[in-house]
Amino acid sequence: MTGERLVDAVVFDYGGVLTGPVRDTIAAWMESDGIDPESFTRTLRAWLSRGAPDGTPIHRLETGELSVEEFDALLAAELGTVDGRPVDPNGLLGRLFAGMRPDQAMYALAEELRDLGVRVALLSNSWGNAYPRERIDALLDPVVISGEVGLRKPQAPIYELTLDRLGLPAERVVFVDDAEPNVLGARAVGMRAVPHTDAGSTRAALAELVPDLPGRSPAG
Template sequence: MTSADVPPTAPVEAVVLDYGGVLTGPVKESIAAWIEADGIDPESFSRTLRAWMSRRAPAGTPIHRLETGELTVAEFDALLAAELTTIDGRPVDPVGVLSRLFAAMRPDPAMFDLVEELRALGVRVALLSNSWGNTYPRERIDALLDPVVISGEVGLRKPAAPIYELTLARLGVAAGSALFVDDAEPNVLGARAVGMRAHLHVDAPSTRAALAALVPGLRPTPNGAPA
């Protein structure tokens, strides 16, 4: 069955989730805590992010190479630190930049509860994540999510089509039977380009409500919460 054979209103067979910013709290909050703690000039970080990650960024930026595993975390840390400035003019310590950047990122219990409920309803749940050298809670996610597709491990990255196609092949479902959830719009658009349905994640309540419209038996609010 091709994605064109699956009606847009058909129940989803599989949900594919991003990690950072979807299964965790907002990444921007962890970044803000790191910027404050390290005294980083916010504009220097924003400028670097635009140059390396925006839709107009050329192929092969340090972020692209980090996400596909071509750069080690230590190599990326050094490149990023060299682009950053601090408020008081001190050099940025290149050792452990990414570790400090993600230090305040925590799993979102509401989203992990949602994964459990989806699985109990017979829906396959997978992970598709662009890795920035994150330390994933592998024991926890490997027990809940199948397949687990991490960009640095497969040499592919969102929003390019091949990583979505690889995930669908590992799931064994048609693109139109899968719903992709990500907090970054380019990645949502990339999923739609290969025929997947997709939802831009803002928070757990709105994502749950969106999935409840497509997954029979899933409540729009958590068990015990007012409808």
Template sequence: MRKSYGLDAVLFDYGGVLTNPVRHSIEAWLAADGIEPASFSRTLRRWLSRDAEEGTPIHRLETGELTAAEFDALLAAELTSVDQRPVEPTGMLSRLFAGMRPEPVMFALAEELRGLGIRVGLLSNSWGNTYPRERIDALFEPVVISGEVGLRKPHRQIFDLALQRLDLPASRVLFVDDAEPNVLGARAVGLQALQHADPASTRAALAALIPGVTAHPTGAENS
């Protein structure tokens, strides 16, 4: 029989948690496309801040109501280039996420948790980006992606759906995300929640919660 650790499952966000920081990819895209960073930051705040009205283009992208191409056009219209040329919308999201890569240290952590009998799942807001589905589907269960289910974090309904698929009470599940609003949304539903800053601190936090998780595995710094 599996041991009880006080937690039965850990739900991971994808971008910025199971990958390198998304901001690094965004910074590279802004530089490569010659986009004025302030124009992107301004648009992001208006469409994604806590006080943004419901139904912004980002919200509709995350729930699958907008296609990537439709969003590209809306975003390009809000941006300015450093040389004042029109911003090219075609393939914008693909370029924005081009530098995002799976983080091997975090995937190793998920595998370690599963080896200890802790279930691991994925709960991600999608921006029309692709996921390494073969790798994800082999490791995580459930896999809940906003654009596939028509729901988005930090709304309660998507957390309820993930819990329903886990068939577990919220108090037995830990949610890991790098965005504070999503962490707060998870806590409001009753999940335990951890805000991810970097792989080392997240692993250390899980090691403090779950016996058997190695806080500093040999060779992790070289992974």
């Protein structure tokens, strides 16, 4: 006998949740382009840390106010290379995300949840990266992407928009994200939230909320 189902929908982040770890993708790009890691870390901290002012280039990229080409130029100007060469801005974000690959175990988890009658959705901050729209549109509903709606995590309005599109109260929805600020942002509007590190631990956490979901992958 299974326990009571505590949620009616699971909302997934994209990069780092439905894909492999973003840090691995970034590390491969820095190695390939010869980027000085400290220059990237410094820029990321200035543009994305909790103490960063509103309206940084990353914020404006995520909300669609800044084009990919404009962001590429701004980011390239902040970065250095290990051998002192200038960073080529042309296609910079494309190269940064070139190594991003789907996490098949997470897609399988989303499919299992859907087959159990649980709504599955997407809420993602976009960095101009290409989404596999055919695959995610067929599986996830709604699909909320920051650059398309002019809002971004971890600010409350984008979570509230997602809840409105789901037509569910916050306490019946769980959000899965690999970034702590986004997890906290979901909790601040009343959603449940699961910090993601890997498919196995996320499955186990969701099985606590959806008792008819096996706690371990059928393939495992």
